[in-house]
Amino acid sequence: MGGIMGQLKYFNDSVVGQHNSVVRWAREFGGIYCVRLANVNMVIVSDAQLIDSIVGRSTELEKSVDVFYNQFNVLAHDEEKSNLFTSRTNDWWRLIRKGLSPAFSANNLKKGFPEVQQVTQRLINAMKKAQGHPLALDKATLCVTLDVIGRVGFAKDFGATSSFEAAIEGKLPAPPAMEKPGVLGALWDWMLVTVGAKLTPSGVAHDDFRQRMRALLQEVKARGDPRVEDQSIAALLLKLKDPKTGQRLPDDRLAAEFAVVYQGGTETTSLTTAWAVFMISQHPEVEAKVLAELDGLGLLVTPERPNPRPLEYDDLTKLTYTNNCIKESMRCLPVLSGTNRMSDKDIMLGGYLIPRNTMIWCNLNATMSNPDLWDRPEAFLPVRPSVLPLLERWEVPGAEYVPLPAGKLGTGHGTAVQVDASGEPAKEAAKEAAGDEEEAAKHRVKRFTPFSVGPRDCIGQNLAKINYQTTVPMLLANFKFKLSDEMGGYEGVRASESMGVLPFTFRPAHGLKRLWLPRLECTGMLALRPGKGFQMHCVPRSQAS
Numbered sequence: 001m002g003g004i005m006g007q008l009k010y011f012n013d014s015v016v017g018q019h020n021s022v023v024r025w026a027r028e029f030g031g032i033y034c035v036r037l038a039n040v041n042m043v044i045v046s047d048a049q050l051i052d053s054i055v056g057r058s059t060e061l062e063k064s065v066d067v068f069y070n071q072f073n074v075l076a077h078d079e080e081k082s083n084l085f086t087s088r089t090n091d092w093w094r095l096i097r098k099g100l101s102p103a104f105s106a107n108n109l110k111k112g113f114p115e116v117q118q119v120t121q122r123l124i125n126a127m128k129k130a131q132g133h134p135l136a137l138d139k140a141t142l143c144v145t146l147d148v149i150g151r152v153g154f155a156k157d158f159g160a161t162s163s164f165e166a167a168i169e170g171k172l173p174a175p176p177a178m179e180k181p182g183v184l185g186a187l188w189d190w191m192l193v194t195v196g197a198k199l200t201p202s203g204v205a206h207d208d209f210r211q212r213m214r215a216l217l218q219e220v221k222a223r224g225d226p227r228v229e230d231q232s233i234a235a236l237l238l239k240l241k242d243p244k245t246g247q248r249l250p251d252d253r254l255a256a257e258f259a260v261v262y263q264g265g266t267e268t269t270s271l272t273t274a275w276a277v278f279m280i281s282q283h284p285e286v287e288a289k290v291l292a293e294l295d296g297l298g299l300l301v302t303p304e305r306p307n308p309r310p311l312e313y314d315d316l317t318k319l320t321y322t323n324n325c326i327k328e329s330m331r332c333l334p335v336l337s338g339t340n341r342m343s344d345k346d347i348m349l350g351g352y353l354i355p356r357n358t359m360i361w362c363n364l365n366a367t368m369s370n371p372d373l374w375d376r377p378e379a380f381l382p383v384r385p386s387v388l389p390l391l392e393r394w395e396v397p398g399a400e401y402v403p404l405p406a407g408k409l410g411t412g413h414g415t416a417v418q419v420d421a422s423g424e425p426a427k428e429a430a431k432e433a434a435g436d437e438e439e440a441a442k443h444r445v446k447r448f449t450p451f452s453v454g455p456r457d458c459i460g461q462n463l464a465k466i467n468y469q470t471t472v473p474m475l476l477a478n479f480k481f482k483l484s485d486e487m488g489g490y491e492g493v494r495a496s497e498s499m500g501v502l503p504f505t506f507r508p509a510h511g512l513k514r515l516w517l518p519r520l521e522c523t524g525m526l527a528l529r530p531g532k533g534f535q536m537h538c539v540p541r542s543q544a545s
């Protein structure tokens with residue numbers, strides 16, 4: 001039976017507290033191990049050097065779309081095709097990736113900062129009206145992110161944060177009733193969607209999402225040709241030309257890329273924001289330091305200073321401690337657990353022969369909790385109290401990189417090497433793997449990788465950063481957050497962590513019963529969240545004792 005079922009027991013363990021499970025497995029089985037589910041083998045890697053060789057700058061491995069990322073194709077296209085997220089690393093991918101990159105440059109995002117600030121302020125105004133009711137913090141931050149991406153990337157205000165306010169004030173009509181499916185219902189729905197059926201709640205919501213993206217494209221096109229200096233996501237995509245034909249990209253391709261930006265950017269950023277607020281507010285000594293930093297900059301709401309000055313762009317670099325806390329929260333609770341790759345040739349990895357077409361799953365979260373790489377990795381420790389003078393975990397120079405002992409650089413042990421037909425590492429690849437010490441010394445391996453690394457790392461990471469680096473301090477400056485009783489305290493939240501693809505539906509929120517996102521809610525990432533979301537009481541700081 002065990003043979004047929006593979007290591008189902010372990011997969012079952014992961015239903016609750018999945019994040020903790022993979023971290024535990026990495027400790028139990030090491031930096032590379034193989035699991036089997038029925039007759040499918042999967043290699044799971046959490047060794048930082050190996051991961052670097054799998055996804056890093058010199059990789060030739062491709063994403064395995066069929067198993068994990070198919071959702072991105074289903075949601076973005078009517079007919080299944082690839083897009084920036086799911087494409088092989090080919091000329092099309094290069095065209096889009098290079099063309100879109102200026103949208104995420106520091107200069108361009110600086111121009112977008114006022115939008116982020118205003119959208120967060122809109123949410124704060126709404127939250128002040130909640131008057132003691134618990135709020136779903138993850139919904140609230142999702143509203144912010146939806147509006148940030150809309151306004152910064154597409155000059156479009158979807159009004160998610162204003163809908164939030166209207167919902168709190170009871171001014172919104174109820175959404176069409178849609179029962180939350182139970183586990184079996186969700187599984188059935190997922191199976192139907194996987195085989196292409198559209199008449200499921202999720203299928204309908206997928207159609208709805210695609211229609212919204214097509215409508216957004218038409219709206220953007222109706223504004224006329226984008227100005228040369230316009231570096232928004234929409235403008236850059238519209239300006240792109242197919243090098244072969246010299247023609248602009250077809251509408252279905254453009255709408256799919258719009259969709260992918262929303263898919264890649266929403267759950268990820270909003271849950272990162274929610275986890276950071278949760279972690280900081282659950283650690284009083286950390287929160288006190290954050291508040292002191294905000295106070296020092298004149299940004300904290302106090303009974304004596306009920307209307308402090310607004311957060312400005314330059315403050316973002318001054319909020320060092322707060323930013324370090326966000327990083328620490330992302331290390332402990334990265335919303336994306338990892339990424340996958342597959343090779344169409346046999347490869348050697350960490351001394352093992354990996355047959356072609358074997359799924360390789362890189363556990364980025366396990367690397368970020370590896371005790372060989374981090375001091376007390378299970379602790380939320382922006383501060384290391386044992387070190388004098390007091391050094392923050394994140395203020396140690398090079399904190400994002402693997403601290404390698406001298407003389408350990410550049411061995412072939414940690415690299416993915418192609419194998420020839422006889423099973424021997426191919427000569428050229430072996431030479432490369434043996435490595436040039438000098439070259440290896442330049443190549444520092446990262447141990448903090450929430451955005452992954454290498455050519456397929458997160459293109460949107462700077463937009464995400466400007467979003468959470470603005471929203472987290474603004475929320476904390478305005479409110480004291482207390483978990484509502486149903487969350488079962490800090491332990492209850494942590495025990496309910498799970499990863500799951502969420503249905504693309506209008507979902508009633510917990511807490512304030514009439515709170516929902518009526519405009520545009522798009523999810524689908526395997527994102528880390530607590531089972532019941534984040535039900536929080538948000539007490540205005542002007543009233544907090």
Ligand code: HEM
Pocket residue numbers: 063084085086097149260261262264265266268269272335336338339340450451452455456457458459460461463464
């Ligand atoms: C905290 C927030 C975010 C996190 C943690 C995150 C994480 C990641 C990770 C780990 C990858 C690599 C996935 C893989 O290799 O399988 C990725 C790719 C990607 N992300 Fe993000 N992301 C975030 C925000 C965003 C935002 C705001 C956008 C867009 C506005 C975005 C768009 C994308 C896209 C398009 C890709 C695919 C890039 C490619 O394959 O070339 N992400 N992200």
